[in-house]
Amino acid sequence: MAEVLRFGFIGAGEIALRTAEAVSQAPRARLVAVTDADPRLAQGLAEAHGAEAVDTADDLVARADVDAVYIAVPHFLHSVMVQTAARAGKHILLEKPTGTSAAESERCLRAARDAGVTLSVPFIYRYTEAWRRVRELAADAVLGDMQCLRSVLWADKPATYWQGGYTGRSQSDWRGRALQAGGGVLIMNAVHDIDAMRWSTGLEAERVYAEHGTFAAPVEVEDLAAVTIRYHGGAIGVIEVAAHAPGGAGPLGSGGHRWIGTQGQAALADGHLWVYAAQAVAGIPAGRWTELELDRPGDPRTLCVDDFARAVLAGERPPIPEDAGLEAMKVISAAYQSQRFGRPVRTDEVFQRVVMAPRTTIG
Numbered sequence: 209m210a211e212v213l214r215f216g217f218i219g220a221g222e223i224a225l226r227t228a229e230a231v232s233q234a235p236r237a238r239l240v241a242v243t244d245a246d247p248r249l250a251q252g253l254a255e256a257h258g259a260e261a262v263d264t265a266d267d268l269v270a271r272a273d274v275d276a277v278y279i280a281v282p283h284f285l286h287s288v289m290v291q292t293a294a295r296a297g298k299h300i301l302l303e304k305p306t307g308t309s310a311a312e313s314e315r316c317l318r319a320a321r322d323a324g325v326t327l328s329v330p331f332i333y334r335y336t337e338a339w340r341r342v343r344e345l346a347a348d349a350v351l352g353d354m355q356c357l358r359s360v361l362w363a364d365k366p367a368t369y370w371q372g373g374y375t376g377r378s379q380s381d382w383r384g385r386a387l388q389a390g391g392g393v394l395i396m397n398a399v400h401d402i403d404a405m406r407w408s409t410g411l412e413a414e415r416v417y418a419e420h421g422t423f424a425a426p427v428e429v430e431d432l433a434a435v436t437i438r439y440h441g442g443a444i445g446v447i448e449v450a451a452h453a454p455g456g457a458g459p460l461g462s463g464g465h466r467w468i469g470t471q472g473q474a475a476l477a478d479g480h481l482w483v484y485a486a487q488a489v490a491g492i493p494a495g496r497w498t499e500l501e502l503d504r505p506g507d508p509r510t511l512c513v514d515d516f517a518r519a520v521l522a523g524e525r526p527p528i529p530e531d532a533g534l535e536a537m538k539v540i541s542a543a544y545q546s547q548r549f550g551r552p553v554r555t556d557e558v559f560q561r562v563v564m565a566p567r568t569t570i571g
């Protein structure tokens with residue numbers, strides 16, 4: 209069995225820079241080739257990591273020394289690149305979201321399954337100790353039956369974000385274009401929360417109601433959204449996400465997450481995890497809020513890349529299963545359709561029509 213998984217990168221923009229660093233830190237991964245529509249970005253990233261820059265994605269997947277690709281391009285190109293990589297027999301680590309709609313997400317899944325290659329998404333919340341502990345608390349029934357999950361993401365992004373992300377590394381307006389991004393803060397940011405809410409509790413979304421709007425940015429996609437999810441079994445999920453909340457979340461830290469069960473609550477903000485349990489359990493006293501001590505096992509992105517490499521090298525199913533991206537996208541597509549139709553949308557309805565996120569003008 210090979211000891212190292214050799215990666216080719218399709219996309220050398222903002223997040224690829226961080227993932228390349230993660231690959232360089234991961235014991236079981238190595239970067240060997242990079243391509244980008246902007247050859248200077250591919251060249252710079254390749255040079256920094258002792259890899260080679262290549263002209264196109266087709267050239268990259270044709271290389272025998274590439275075992276797996278990491279795809280981090282604008283959302284509308286994700287399913288195309290997945291199909292290119294799958295046809296060439298390469299394993300795939302695909303950045304979120306897995307396309308611009310649930311239908312595209314399903315195409316990614318089908319392409320990987322038909323080709324017999326591994327597909328996974330770096331949903332890195334899963335590699336943070338806080339989310340892992342909440343998952344244990346939920347699995348061990350410390351919180352009781354789940355009543356409500358809540359995610360608040362109030363960011364104060366710079367106005368320049370829509371043209372170049374946080375760093376300006378790659379200049380393009382794709383983030384603000386409905387057809388290229390598929391939507392705004394929901395598909396771009398809340399997708400992580402939607403996956404992590406599902407993973408931490410095992411709850412599957414049944415129907416979704418959403419309102420969103422474009423309040424502060426001159427873009428086609430939403431910069432603020434409020435989403436309500438009804439899970440199978442009855443629990444309710446609430447997501448609030450905003451790109452331009454002046455001052456960000458302020459006293460709430462970088463936002464916050466809550467799990468409200470029949471026997472207790474968990475609250476996570478700024479990497480601190482607090483628990484309230486009605487009955488004393490495993491080191492948690494009854495009847496008062498207690499902050500849990502968290503181990504810091506390492507950088508979540510590095511852990512995620514290394515775990516993906518371990519599974520591929522061992523011929524195992526990826527730790528973040530191939531359908532995780534699709535399950536998150538079903539909620540997102542349902543949310544966009546909900547706003548469009550002005551009613552709740554079931555997650556099993558979303559394949560009937562493909563609806564791009566419409567712009568909602570306020571005032």
Ligand SMILES: NC(=O)c1ccc[n+]([C@@H]2O[C@H](COP(=O)([O-])OP(=O)(O)OC[C@H]3O[C@@H](n4cnc5c(N)ncnc54)[C@H](O)[C@@H]3O)[C@@H](O)[C@H]2O)c1
Binds near residue numbers: 219220281303
């Ligand atoms: N997991 C995370 O925390 C996280 C964070 C940021 C972004 N992302 C995701 O990563 C992806 C990329 O985001 P980003 O912020 O790096 O964007 P970016 O615009 O900085 O980078 C995208 C890169 O793709 C390149 N590109 C465009 N068309 C191409 C083509 N046909 N072939 C090769 N390269 C092409 C661009 O030149 C650019 O360098 C998106 O899906 C985004 O949602 C994930």
